Amino acid sequence: MKLLTHNMLTSKCLKGVTVGYPLGIVAKDIKLCVVDFNSEFIARIIPKLDWATLWKAADSIGHVGELPQTLIQDFETNEEFLKKVHHVLLEVDVINGDLLCPESGRKFPINDGIPNMLLNEDEV
Amino acid sequence: MSNQWRRYLFWFAHEHVDFRLAELDSILNLFNIKLKTIYKPKSDPYWIVELPSECAVQKIASRSISLRFCMELWGNSKDVDILHKNLRSKAEEIIKPYFSNDKSFKIIVETFCKHFTQNEKIQKIETFSYLPFQGTVKLKNPDTTLLYIEYYGLDPNAIPEKPYELFFGRWIADGQRDLIQKLSLKTRKFIGNTSMDPQLSLLMANQAQVKRGDIVLDPFVGTGSLLVAASHFGGYTFGTDIDFLMLHGRTRPSRITQKTRGEDESVASNMEQYGKGSYYLDVVVSDFSRPMWRSDMRVDSIITDPPYGIREATERVGTLKTHPVIEEHQAATHIPSKIVYGLPQIFQDLLNFSAKHLKVDGRLVCWFPLYRDHYSEGQLPNHPCLFLIGNSEQVLSKYTSRRLLTYKKIRDPLDGDAITSSNIVDFREKYFALGDETRKERRLKRAEERARNKEDWERSNRESTER
Numbered sequence: 001m002k003l004l005t006h007n008m009l010t011s012k013c014l015k016g017v018t019v020g021y022p023l024g025i026v027a028k029d030i031k032l033c034v035v036d037f038n039s040e041f042i043a044r045i046i047p048k049l050d051w052a053t054l055w056k057a058a059d060s061i062g063h064v065g066e067l068p069q070t071l072i073q074d075f076e077t078n079e080e081f082l083k084k085v086h087h088v089l090l091e092v093d094v095i096n097g098d099l100l101c102p103e104s105g106r107k108f109p110i111n112d113g114i115p116n117m118l119l120n121e122d123e124v
Numbered sequence: 125m126s127n128q129w130r131r132y133l134f135w136f137a138h139e140h141v142d143f144r145l146a147e148l149d150s151i152l153n154l155f156n157i158k159l160k161t162i163y164k165p166k167s168d169p170y171w172i173v174e175l176p177s178e179c180a181v182q183k184i185a186s187r188s189i190s191l192r193f194c195m196e197l198w199g200n201s202k203d204v205d206i207l208h209k210n211l212r213s214k215a216e217e218i219i220k221p222y223f224s225n226d227k228s229f230k231i232i233v234e235t236f237c238k239h240f241t242q243n244e245k246i247q248k249i250e251t252f253s254y255l256p257f258q259g260t261v262k263l264k265n266p267d268t269t270l271l272y273i274e275y276y277g278l279d280p281n282a283i284p285e286k287p288y289e290l291f292f293g294r295w296i297a298d299g300q301r302d303l304i305q306k307l308s309l310k311t312r313k314f315i316g317n318t319s320m321d322p323q324l325s326l327l328m329a330n331q332a333q334v335k336r337g338d339i340v341l342d343p344f345v346g347t348g349s350l351l352v353a354a355s356h357f358g359g360y361t362f363g364t365d366i367d368f369l370m371l372h373g374r375t376r377p378s379r380i381t382q383k384t385r386g387e388d389e390s391v392a393s394n395m396e397q398y399g400k401g402s403y404y405l406d407v408v409v410s411d412f413s414r415p416m417w418r419s420d421m422r423v424d425s426i427i428t429d430p431p432y433g434i435r436e437a438t439e440r441v442g443t444l445k446t447h448p449v450i451e452e453h454q455a456a457t458h459i460p461s462k463i464v465y466g467l468p469q470i471f472q473d474l475l476n477f478s479a480k481h482l483k484v485d486g487r488l489v490c491w492f493p494l495y496r497d498h499y500s501e502g503q504l505p506n507h508p509c510l511f512l513i514g515n516s517e518q519v520l521s522k523y524t525s526r527r528l529l530t531y532k533k534i535r536d537p538l539d540g541d542a543i544t545s546s547n548i549v550d551f552r553e554k555y556f557a558l559g560d561e562t563r564k565e566r567r568l569k570r571a572e573e574r575a576r577n578k579e580d581w582e583r584s585n586r587e588s589t590e591r
Contacts, residue, residue: 048421115406
């Protein structure tokens with residue numbers, strides 16, 4: 001699971017959970033992969049992100065690097081910065097671990113890089 | 125500069141004819157190209173059009189799957205003499221620049237619905253000897269490729285003596301039909317029983333106008349065949365599916381020659397196979413009937429082939445028990461029970477989801493199965509925020525077909541916009557209702573036949589013992 005996906009995921013599927021965001025990450029296994037850098041794409045995606053969530057998530061799994069805690073201005077033209085965001089968003093892959101619902105504490109396991117958001121029938 | 129407009133011939137593959145117009149419309153709209161139609165027959169595999177520049181032709185050819193090739197049309201006629209006469213008169217003005225002595229060339233003869241030997245084709249080429257050729261013939265990568273096409277209609281059982289139409293011109297570009305081979309399911313690492321064939325997947329990506337840097341979602345991703353096509357045009361793709369075993373590549377293999385799934389079979393490895401690993405974001409095991417994304421998540425397009433309940437089950441998590449209880453120690457390894465997630469419900473959810481999560485002007489492209497004799501546009505799924513712009517039919521059997529629907533999101537939904545009921549017919553229910561009847565009939569017929577055979581056999585036995 002990439003941190004971009006984490007930035008969009010919630011646990012709203014659970015009965016009684018209304019926000020379910022952001023999910024906590026317990027990472028047992030992280031793989032760093034190489035993804036081609038596309039500055040346009042990263043610049044386009046940044047406004048769609050919840051920056052604080054991204055920073056906290058990256059920090060909690062120890063891969064925040066030099067990412068600033070608040071989003072800088074004029075990031076579109078700052079290639080250095082876009083590269084750092086690119087790395088955190090797309091190249092840090094959580095292979096095994098858990099996602100935690102912030103409200104109920106329900107664990108959603110991540111196996112082989114694929115989060116399992118399925119509920120049991122008593123939770124829907 | 126109206127004199128820049130030139131006449132071009134688009135030659136299409138004679139396959140998925142109903143998809144041709146919708147695909148070209150999407151591509152023209154994507155590149156914002158204006159096209160003047162000169163002749164656009166309903167079923168014949170060619171169009172004659174006028175376009176402002178050769179660059180526009182190149183752009184169209186760079187995307188189109190239904191297009192075989194396009195050429196600058198120098199002449200067309202029903203009569204071979206008139207064709208030559210017209211070409212002779214034009215030879216000086218248009219054609220000459222391509223025939224100077226430093227330019228190599230070749231002529232290709234293409235005949236549709238009639239076969240000619242190589243010698244016959246060469247004879248046809250010789251009839252163009254009056255053209256002011258000065259350069260040399262070169263069969264591999266010449267500077268100019270000329271095309272002579274004879275069109276003998278579409279009916280192979282009634283091939284006319286003389287062609288219906290003749291065309292001559294300069295080849296400009298081929299369409300993207302090579303991709304059909306390149307992305308073939310036969311050589312793909314990870315496939316399932318309902319993987320979409322590459323031609324239709326690519327058509328879907330074109331309908332969705334996927335372009336470089338777009339974010340594309342498939343909520344019923346399966347083996348990711350639609351994501352493969354979308355990533356080919358530069359879309360960043362992610363998907364969800366309820367089938368845990370499928371996403372982990374642990375279902376029974378679909379290939380008859382394969383006993384077990386390979387270690388590394390996954391959607392991600394499919395993307396790697398075609399060099400598009402960088403365009404793979406993630407897949408998530410999840411139940412589409414439950415919300416799971418941030419409310420303000422927006423994607424550029426949604427491309428999907430939902431299960432119809434025939435070859436892939438329509439399921440969501442749930443139970444028919446009123447108070448299901450799962451002991452705590454079982455919870456971690458428990459496999460959730462599933463209940464039917466009917467097609468009307470799936471489409472209702474899909475349209476509401478798309479109205480919410482697509483960007484404005486973003487597109488939803490999906491298949492919709494139905495019974496052909498009952499078809500009317502009124503029974504297609506509809507939503508106040510989604511405007512139906514494409515509807516092409518692929519016939520599946522005598523009774524059934526599926527339609528590729530393309531919707532464009534025209535505005536964000538307001539409070540009362542979510543659709544809560546629909547007039548959609550449950551395809552699965554009908555399919556098996558009809559199937560049951562014929563199966564029963566077949567069973568009765570077989571039983572009758574067996575009884576008759578038995579009688580015959582007993583009679584012949586009696587006769588032989590009596591003798």
